[in-house]
C-alpha cells in the first residue's frame with residue numbers, strides 16, 4: 001500500500017465514494033462533502049451579532065477563540081475520508097478555482113497540509129476536514145457528495161540537519177501539536 005484514500009469509521013454506512021481525478025492529467029483528487037452543510041455568509045451578522053463581535057474582539061481570550069467562541073470563524077466541512085501515504089509524502093489540499101468565482105468560497109488557511117502521520121490518529125482517525133469561509137452575500141448550501149476541494153499528493157524534502165530523533169507522535173490535527 002503506497003498511497004490512497006479510505007472512508008473513516010464514522011461514515012462507514014454513509015455510502016461515500018473515494019476521491020477521484022476528473023480528467024486524465026488532473027493533479028488533484030476531488031474531495032466531496034460527507035454531509036449536507038450550510039456555510040453562512042460572513043456578512044449575515046445582524047446588529048446584535050455585530051455588537052457581540054466588537055465586544056468579543058476586546059474581551060475574548062485566545063483560548064476562547066480557538067475553542068470556537070468567535071462569531072467570525074471558519075467552518076470545518078467533513079469529508080469522511082482519510083488519506084494514507086509514504087512517510088516522505090504529503091497531501092496538499094487546495095481550493096477548486098471555481099469555488100471563489102462561483103460560490104465565494106475561500107480556504108482561510110490558503111492550502112491545507114495533510115501530514116502522512118495524520119492518518120488513523122487517535123482523536124479523529126485522520127478524517128480530512130476542509131476549512132471554508134463564505135465571503136458571498138448569500139448562504140451557500142453544500143450537498144452531500146458535492147466536490148469542495150482537491151488533494152494533491154507530493155513528496156517533501158528534509159534539511160541537512162533535520163532532527164531525525166523526533167519522537168512525538170501525532171495525536172490529532174488543528175493545533176494538536178501545541179500553539
Ligand SMILES: O=c1ccn([C@H]2C[C@H](O)[C@@H](COP(=O)(O)OP(=O)(O)OP(=O)(O)O)O2)c(=O)[nH]1
Nearest residue numbers: 112113114115118128129173174175176177178
Ligand atoms: O485543511 C486542513 C488542514 C489540516 N488538516 C489536518 C491534517 C493535518 O495533518 C493536521 C494538522 O494540520 P497543520 O499541521 O497544518 O495544523 P496545525 O495548526 O499545525 O495543527 P497540529 O498542531 O495538529 O500540527 O490537520 C485537515 O484536515 N484539513
Ligand SMILES: [Mg+2]
Nearest residue numbers: 174175176177
Ligand atoms: Mg502542524
